[in-house]
Amino acid sequence: EAEVAQSPRYKITEKSQAVAFWCDPISGHATLYWYRQILGQGPELLVQFQDESVVDDSQLPKDRFSAERLKGVDSTLKIQPAELGDSAMYLCASSPGTGVNQPQHFGDGTRLSIL
Amino acid sequence: TQLLEQSPQFLSIQEGENLTVYCNSSSVFSSLQWYRQEPGEGPVLLVTVVTGGEVKKLKRLTFQFGDARKDSSLHITAAQPGDTGLYLCAGPKNTGNQFYFGTGTSLTVIP
Numbered sequence: 171e172a173e174v175a176q177s178p179r180y181k182i183t184e185k186s187q188a189v190a191f192w193c194d195p196i197s198g199h200a201t202l203y204w205y206r207q208i209l210g211q212g213p214e215l216l217v218q219f220q221d222e223s224v225v226d227d228s229q230l231p232k233d234r235f236s237a238e239r240l241k242g243v244d245s246t247l248k249i250q251p252a253e254l255g256d257s258a259m260y261l262c263a264s265s266p267g268t269g270v271n272q273p274q275h276f277g278d279g280t281r282l283s284i285l
Numbered sequence: 286t287q288l289l290e291q292s293p294q295f296l297s298i299q300e301g302e303n304l305t306v307y308c309n310s311s312s313v314f315s316s317l318q319w320y321r322q323e324p325g326e327g328p329v330l331l332v333t334v335v336t337g338g339e340v341k342k343l344k345r346l347t348f349q350f351g352d353a354r355k356d357s358s359l360h361i362t363a364a365q366p367g368d369t370g371l372y373l374c375a376g377p378k379n380t381g382n383q384f385y386f387g388t389g390t391s392l393t394v395i396p
């Protein structure tokens with residue numbers, strides 16, 4: 171079981187509904203990432219946090235996606251309204267700091283299916 | 286445009302066979318990481334290669350970083366069903382501890 175906790179593991183909802191994902195990183199890890207992964211492909215970064223601040227959200231579709239990490243610990247990713255094309259695995263990862271070769275530790279993800 | 290191209294995209298082999306997975310780029314990377322992702326789970330880091338020409342071994346897995354640091358390979362000897370999964374390479378962007386992930390190789394080892 172991954173040390174980075176994510177919930178829920180699975181989410182099925184209808185288009186136009188709101189969905190939210192939660193991530194609790196490894197204790198003490200300052201950097202937190204949200205990725206989206208299409209089945210069989212590599213993860214694509216949506217947003218990166220350093221403590222409570224957003225470092226990069228250039229790939230986040232801000233018209234419908236939002237992310238926060240208010241106290242610099244756990245984080246929430248929200249989609250409103252959800253679209254069919256949002257069906258994917260949403261992965262959270264954390265790392266100790268910002269060094270180039272810092273390992274990223276991934277959670278087991280939330281599998282989202284939009285009907 | 287994918288910065289890191291992996292080949293093959295899919296691979297299905299019999300238990301006991303050997304295989305090689307490739308990760309190629311036109312860009313130079315300071316390091317490359319390899320991950321394995323099992324169905325329904327997140328990627329797990331296997332190794333980081335840092336020096337051009339470097340070879341690292343992890344039991345039956347051998348990782349090599351190209352001399353020019355633009356490519357890497359993963360060789361598995363005597364594959365086992367437990368090796369089944371999605372293999373991903375990842376290279377760092379210039380800043381912010383972000384990574385480009387490769388297109389992935391989905392490996393199935395048949396008992």
